Amino acid sequence: MRAVPRHLFIPDRAWCSPDDEPGYLIDRTADPDGWMDAVYSNTAIVTQLDDGTTDLSAGSGDYTSSCSMPSIVAAGLDLLDPYDGDEVLEIGTGTGWTAGLLAHRLGDGNITSVEIDQAVLAAATLNLKNAGHLPRLVLGDGSAGWRDGKPYDRVHVTCGVDEVPHAWVEQTRPAGLIVFPWMPRWEAGHLTRLTVTGDGTAVGRFYRGCSFMMLRLQRRGVPEAAGDYRESSTYLDPRRIVRSSVGADVAVAGMIPDLNGRHADEDNGEFHLWLWSEDSDAQVHYSPEYKRVAVLQRGPRDLWDELEAAFLWWVSTGSPGRERFGLTVTPEGQHVWLDSPANVIG
Structure with a gap:
């Protein structure tokens, strides 16, 4: 890396994007030392926003090109x-x-x-x-x-x-x-x-x-779902699913490849999980005040039920780590396996 200096590949104005801190603009003209420090930090440097339609100084929008950490x-x-x-x-x-x-x-x-x-x-x-x-x-x-x-x-x-x-x-x-x-x-x-x-x-x-x-051809949007929610509840704490292990993440992604999700913690201890696919969505709300967790699902699929089943399958197999999973790609598509390519999970 010393033979191909990173600073030769970073524009004078760019957006420094640390993993655990807010991003910030770096400007070689205004602050050359700060610019150089950022360039030689273990940090991704964003060089384009929204395919070039948004100025980097905004710091908001989709990151569409960068120099990886x-x-x-x-x-x-x-x-x-x-x-x-x-x-x-x-x-x-x-x-x-x-x-x-x-x-x-x-x-x-x-x-x-x-x-x-x-x-x-x-x-x-x-x-x-x-x-x-x-x-x-x-x-x-x-x-x-x-x-x-x-x-x-x-x-x-x-x-x-x-x-x-x-x-x-x-x-x-x-x-x-x-x-x-x-x-x-x-x-x-x-x-x-x-x-x-x-x-x-x-x-x-x-x-x-x-x-x-x-x-670019695999960028994702969030589809609009319609219809009434079906109400139910569960004893499974959704926090266990998203915080257990990257092995659980691989298992879920392999078994339900079209499942999207995001989650958020609240200051009062509540936790919210949102799930969606092309034709269905779900909301799961945990509160420390109740033993059961509220579940709302709509569309032709019960996405929370699918997620719960995939996660509990992972638990039942001994909670394998990421290193035990693999991927096979063929002309017909791809699938995830556990321990051996013959043991397909999805």
């Missing part, structure tokens, strides 16, 4: 584990920093990086030139990969995906690796590595937590 970049490249001479396809050029790191390790001619946003790609091209590198940069939809350079030894993905595009598997050599942030709809993401088997399949495991902006 150095520790997660290092973790992803460590999982990628390229050999000398390997050809790498990168999905999501962003600022160009990881493309520069890969080019320094393997040579400019062995790196192809695809970026969907023309303005982002133009800035990355300039950044890489300033750093002394010029890998192959392609303006295009990363979900389609880049067939002109296949097969690749490694695919390195810098944006989150829920469904792994099969084009990445098709364009990777047998025994090649695909490293990407798996960002399921339920809870946080997981840095994942798959090995391509050569028959149209890729199989691998989840390694650590992460949070990434989504691939």
Whole structure:
């Protein structure tokens, strides 16, 4: 990382986004020391909001391009584990920093990086030139990969995906690796590595937590649900589900892949959980004053009931951790498994 300095890839004005603190604007002209401190902190630096339609000084809106925190970049490249001479396809050029790191390790001619946003790609091209590198940069939809350079030894993905595009598997050599942030709809993401088997399949495991902006074609909205709620109650504390383990998160995401959720704590000890899918939604409200938890569900599915069943399945199997789960991708789709690819859970 010293050979490809991060400050060469950060614009003069950007938004520093620490994990556990409020974000803030960094401005190289107004505060050069503060700017440099932020750039060399273990923090994501946001370089675009709302696909470029919102000024970075606003600090509000959707984060749509960034320079990822150095520790997660290092973790992803460590999982990628390229050999000398390997050809790498990168999905999501962003600022160009990881493309520069890969080019320094393997040579400019062995790196192809695809970026969907023309303005982002133009800035990355300039950044890489300033750093002394010029890998192959392609303006295009990363979900389609880049067939002109296949097969690749490694695919390195810098944006989150829920469904792994099969084009990445098709364009990777047998025994090649695909490293990407798996960002399921339920809870946080997981840095994942798959090995391509050569028959149209890729199989691998989840390694650590992460949070990434989504691939543009997989961005999500919140659909509008209609109809009357069905009232019920439960003894299961919803806090147990969202706070138990990342293993539980993987189990739920694997068993109910279209389940979305968010939750909030109140100062008075109450806890609220909201669930939704394309055609159904649910609200779950815990209060320390009552033994039973209030549940409201509507639509053709009972989403809380599905979540409760998935979580209790995880408990009944011994509460396995994230390291025991894995993912298989085939031309027909993908599924999560426990301990062995033969033991599919979803």
